[in-house]
Amino acid sequence: MYPHERSLVEKHPADKFAIVGVNSDRTIETARDAVKKNELSWRSFYDGGTDGPISSRWNVNGWPTIYVIDAKGTIRFKDVRGDELDSAIEMLLAEMQSSSEPEGAR
């Protein structure tokens, strides 16, 4: 997962795309070490364990769990992986592009 995520962050511009993590490690030291060791450039909420308030509210029972959210804040995909995740992101970025360039512009 880490190499794939790193490649996504490298590939897409930071003003259009972000990864937001919710970390469920039992101790914050484990989480910090993981960030350092795997060179994770994106930020994560620290949730304090698998029964933390964020993952409980979001009803997460398996890790990793992935949500893809569009530029308007709407949930568009759940639990997509690999190529599916790539094309989901591409699609939402393209959608963003076309809505910011209304017909007849330029």
Next chain:
Amino acid sequence: MLIHILLALVLLSGITPDLLALETVTTGARSGDEVTDQQQAAATKAYEALKTRMDEAWTEYLAPLRAAKTPEERDAIELDPAKSPSVLFMAPMLKFSKAHPATDASLSALGEVIRMASRDEKNSWMMDEAVDVVLVDFIEHEGLQDLVRFAHYNPPTQSILRLLRGVSDRSSSRDVKAASYYSLGKLLGKNKETRVEGRQLLGRVEKEFGDVIFLRETTYGQKVKGDIFEMEHLQIGHIAPEIIGQTIAGNLMQLSAFRSKVVVLDFWGDW
């Protein structure tokens, strides 16, 4: 008794599942008859042997993945789905359950058939047979709770829904009913067309079975709250609920600050 020993030998001898499927071994018990302690014990022993062989087959089937040194190497490996133990052992498990009718081991085997067949459309007939036997021979068996508890992880096929509807309606055990209604509600909630019914069933679980234990200290009442929230606020098309909290680095962050960007929200842990 002799037949039990023979069966145990057949199972222990390590012949292929395909061959075993052709064997016609039965114990003395017939559906509806009282099962003796000896019959239970013999069935359990034989089941454990079959299960061990299945576990070994899994170890062997997945060996190439374990041997891979890098994630890239692992991704490149294509396992033949037709040789998956879940395909090869479906028929032997079904056969086993018929050979030891009304025993606890028979129910365990039927549970395995249902799990394996639910992901294999070609073999849905085995699933249907297994469901029929469960609904007739085991409807009052407490072990049904384990069979239906995680049934919502299966794809919502007609057969799984028929199993859960049957168990929910006909079992008289509250523990079994709670587990069955819960799984049925979760499965129906996954599809847009049946979400309303799913939501109603989860509401029923909360009201009528809220005190029943799901696992360890968690009750169905607690469990179902998260599922109802997910159904009402975390579906595709819903605005993502706000998250405000501390980051690993110790700064305050909120999810809505990422509006205007495409966001991958990743629940992760390094374990």
